Amino acid sequence: MAENHTPEAALTQEETNEQRQIRIDKLRAMQEEGRDPFQVMTAEQTHESAEIKENFDELENKDVSVCGRIIARRIMGKASFVTIQDRLGRIQSYVSINDVGEDTYKAFKKQWDIGDIIEIKGFVFKTRTEEISVHAKEMRLLSKSLLPLPEKFHGLKDADTRYRRRYVDLIVNPEVKDTFIKRSKIIQSVRKTLDDVGYIEVETPVLNLIAGGASARPFITHHNALDLDMYMRIATELPLKRLIVGGMERVYEIGRIFRNEGMDTKHNPEFTTIEFYEAYTDYNGMMDRTEAIFRNAALAANGTTAVNFKGVEIDLGKPFERLTMVDAVKKYANIDFDEFLGDNEKAVALAKEHHIEVENGKETWGDILTQFYDEYVEANLTQPTFIMDYPVEVSPLTKRKPSKPYLTERFELFICGTEYANAYSELNDPLDQMERFKHQLMLRDCGDDEANMLDDDFVTALEYGMPPTGGCGIGIDRLCMLLTGNESIRDVILFPTMKPLDSDKKAQKETAAPAEAAVAAPAVEEKIDFSNVEIEPLFKDFVDFDTFSKSDFRAVKVKECEAVKKSKKLLKFVLDDGTGVDRVILSGIHEYYEPEELVGKTCIAITNLPPRAMMGIDSCGMLISAVHHENGEEKLHLLMVDPHIPAGAKLY
Secondary structure: OOOEEEEEEOHHHHHHHHHHHHHHHHHHHHOOOOHHHHHHOOOOOOHHHHHHHHHHHEOOOOOEEEEEEEEEEEEEEEEEEEEEEEEEEEEEEEEHHHHOHHHHHHHHHHOOOOOOEEEEEEEEEOOOOOOOOEEEEEEEEEEOOOOOOOOOHHHHHHHHHHHHHHHHHHHOHHHHHHHHHHHHHHHHHHHHHHHHHHOEEEEOOOOEEEEEEEEOOOOEEEEEOEEEEEEEOOOHHHHHHHHOOOOOOEEEEEEEOOOOOEEOOOOOOOOEEEEEEEEOOOOHHHHHHHHHHHHHHHHHHHHHOEEOOEEEEEEOOOOOOOEEHHHHHHHHHOOOOOHHOOOOOHHHHHHHHHHOOOOOOOOOOHHHHHHHHHHHHHHHHHEEEEEEOHHHHHHOOOOOOEEEEEEEEEEEEEEEEOEEEEEEEOOHHHHHHHHHHHHHHHHHHOOOOOOOOOHHHHHHHHHHHHOOOOEEEEEEHHHOOOOOOOOOHHOOOOOOOOOOOOOOHHHHHHHOOOEEEOOOOOOOOOOOOOOOOEOOOOOOOOOOOOHHOOEEEEEEEEEEEEOOOOOOOOOEEEEEEEOOOOOEEOOOOOOOOOHOOOOOOEEEOOOOOOOOEEEOOOOOOOEEEEEEEEEOEEEEOOOOOOOOOOOOOOOO
C-alpha cells in the first residue's frame, strides 16, 4: 500500500508543537549517529528542475545532480517517489532501496520529512506516465526542517500570516515567487530604458536635515554623534536636481522612500520609487519617457503590452491620452474653471454649492479646481491618461505655464483611477522657488504638516543656474501591482510593514499595574476622569417610533480599510453587512484612527442612507461614532462592539 505524504493541512498550535518535537527527536537521533545535516557545507547542483524539463532530449539518461526542498513523496515499500522544489520549479525523483542503499532508504522513509532540503544524484528519464524525472543513485540530507509546511494559505487571516512569514509563502505558493521574479524583470527593464538613452544611475542620502521634494509626513530619527534630529527621505527630487545643476544632465535613482503615513492596499510606510531628471526637455519629454518605461516593463514582465487589471483590459502599447485638469473637470463635472480663471471667491462659492469642504488656507481657485478634479474625475480614468497643467498652489516645484501663470507644466499618469507617475517641467527660477517655499511655510503654519519645508541650499543651487529640465517620479510598487495583477501593495513587497501581533497585549501591559510587583494585590478598576467632558445637549424634539424605525442600524465587519487619496480626513471602509455584497462607506475619522487598526473590527452602521459621492467615491451608509469635547478639543470613538455579533445583525 502506498503511503502518500504532502504538505500538512492547517494544524493547531498544539499539533504544530507536537510535529516540531517529533522532528527535533529525529534530528537528535541522526546527530548521535554521526549524520548531522547541519554540518554539510556545500552540495552539487549541476542542473535545475526547469533546465532538465526544457532540455530532456539532450539530458535523457545523462547524470545530473539536483538540490531542493521535499514538497511531496509517495512511499511504496522498497521504491518510492519524491518531489523536490528548487528556485525554478519542481521535479520528481524515483528512489529505490537497490540504488541508494538500505541505510539511506531507511533514513529517507523514517527520518526525512516534507520540507527537508536534500541532494539527489542520478540520471534523467521518463516514467511510464511520461513524467520527466531523476532516477536517484545517491541521496543526501542537507538541512532538516523542524516545522511542518502548510498545504496552502487561505482567507484574510492567513493572508496576514503570508505577509508576516513570506519565507513560507514563497515555498508553498509558486505564483508569489513568480510575482517577485517579474518585479525584478520590471526594475531591470526600467533601468535599461533609461540607460539606453544616456541616463546615469546615482545614489542620494536617505538621512536629511530637511524633508523636501514632496508633500508628506516624514519619519524622524536622531543622529547621536551630531546630536541632531534627521529626517528619512520622503523623495529624492531635490538632491537629484542639484546634480542637474552640477552638469550631470541625465540622472535617475531607484530607491526606498519613507513616509510616516497610514497603511492600506496602496500604501506602505517604506516603498520604492524611481525619479529621473533630464536637462533641456520639459514635461512633454517626460511623457514620452514614461510611456516607454511602462511599455517596455510590460513586455519584460509579460511579453505583451496588454494588461488585465481589476478585470479591465489595459493596452499600454497605444499612445496614452493627454488631458488638461481644467478640460477633465469640464468633461466629467460639466464645470469650466477657465471661465473664472483666478477668481478665488467664485471658486469658494462653487465649492459650497457642490458641498465640497474647503480646508483652511486653501481657499484659492487652484486648490478648489484640484478638489473638483479629485471628486469628479480621478475615479473615471481607466485607460492610461496623462492629466496635465496642475494649479500652481499644488505644484510648488513646477514651472508656470507662460500662457496661463495660474497653472504649471505638470502631469500625473492615471490608470484604473490610480496615480502611477508625477512629472514636471522643473522650476528653475530661484526667486519664484523661494516664494513657493514661503507659501508652503504658510500652509505649515496653518496646520498642514505635510507641506514642504524651506530648503535654502536648494534655492542657492538654483541661483547658480539650472538648465530647463524635465523630471518624473514613478512608484515602482504600483507599477509592479499593475503588471502582475495584484491589487494590494503588500503582494509586491517582500516584507511589508506589519502591526505587531502582540501590540494590543503590550499596550495593555503598559497601562496595567506591574503584576510582578503586586502578585497578591487586588485588582484596581481603572478610574476615568470625565470632569472636563462636554457633551452636546439632548434634542428637545421627540421623534415618533415609525420615523425612528425607518433607520436600518446593522452590525458590520471591516474587511478592508484605507486612506482616501488626497484627503486628510477620510477613510474608505469595505464592509461585510451580511448580504454577501461588499458595502463601501467613507468616514472622516482618519485623525483618530489608522486604517490597519480597524480591519477585522465589528462596528455599527446605518445602511439605508442614499449613496453620497465623496472624493469621487459613493459612500453607502454611515458608521456610528461617539463624539464629545474635552478641554475644548473634539474627541471621537468609533462605536465597536462584541466580535461575536454576526455581520448583518439588526439593532432594535
